[in-house]
């Protein structure tokens with residue numbers, strides 16, 4: 001019998017998800033982190049990486065913000081009614097009132113849950129209860145989460161394959177297409193149009209001028225609820241509390257999650273109007289007709305309140321607006337010599353660098369060969385080089401592999417943004433000039449096939 005003690009990673013591989021371990025190993029990105037502070041990620045082998053992914057927009061306040069940790073410690077020390085399930089949570093009341101005040105418009109009630117997907121599920125149920133219709137419209141390229149209801153609002157076969165029939169009555173329409181939207185709405189069978197105001201995983205797609213405003217007006221005209229999924233774009237990520245605030249729209253519902261609890265405790269929230277709330281919670285008998293065990297969890301609520309304090313006191317929204325503009329302008333200048341860079345776009349501290357197929361013959365051959373092996377191969381090579389050579393953690397968009405996401409914590413310092421710009425320019429230069437980039441890519445492709 002073996003007496004060897006297995007490490008956490010080995011146990012993870014044995015008991016949680018071996019494929020994930022293999023993928024990180026393959027990309028040489030299976031680092032072991034000892035301490036994460038602000039934008040910095042420290043590893044056991046003495047490296048300090050900068051986080052330009054923020055856990056997909058979770059760490060707006062930076063990793064392990066001391067004030068949020070202090071609030072959580074205090075909450076634990078109080079030995080309060082954390083999971084009583086039969087009391088009224090004052091902390092939930094406080095957090096809900098602050099969220100409604102910040103969101104404004106017709107949003108006057110909050111349902112709390114523990115993730116973005118769970119928020120999307122709740123929004124689907126609330127919309128159906130309010131309108132007595134079944135259908136839900138969503139946008140091509142959307143990412144709304146991987147539970148069955150949320151997944152029904154994502155068209156990509158990659159995410160859907162193998163999971164059987166999803167919710168009936170859901171239909172996709174192109175982003176920025178008002179004509180198709182109106183044609184669908186006219187059927188009056190849709191309870192809600194659920195969309196991201198800026199599509200994150202689709203490649204940081206910015207709405208056309210007045211698209212959101214006119215889409216909201218059309219929805220109102222045909223009795224369909226206009227629901228914004230601000231799971232990535234909310235909590236000052238784009239510079240304002242909600243991305244909706246840039247576009248002069250008043251949604252009927254807003255879904256928040258991720259950054260709402262400082263990246264430390266699972267949380268989600270659905271902000272709704274009084275009328276929508278009343279359509280679900282119609283009577284005493286139905287007071288808890290939609291809920292979940294960890295909804296209004298004391299630690300999550302305390303973390304949410306502390307996170308709002310930090311975001312407001314440190315003015316992280318206006319900082320995101322200012323530094324976001326600057327980093328996009330710097331990236332555009334630094335990347336202008338490179339033909340494979342198609343666009344740099346974004347809002348606040350949510351940006352994307354879009355790459356494209358090169359026209360130069362030699363480059364094009366390599367690019368296409370790798371795209372045939374796997375469409376994400378090229379983008380993943382950039383992510384890998386940034387990680388290994390430049391000590392930067394980044395990722396490509398989940399539904400658009402040619403867009404590199406730029407989403408550091410909102411507390412990122414100007415010199416860290418400068419470092420990022422120089423690093424991306426260096427790696428982009430390698431792509432355009434170095435055989436090593438492409439031969440490494442070939443090595444990766446071979447290893448991927450053999451794993």
Ligand SMILES: Cc1ncc(COP(=O)(O)O)c(C=O)c1O
Nearest residue numbers: 115116117143144145229231232
């Ligand atoms: C826009 C958007 N909505 C919903 C979700 C689902 O959130 P969660 O992973 O917390 O369930 C995500 C997750 O990345 C997201 O990006």
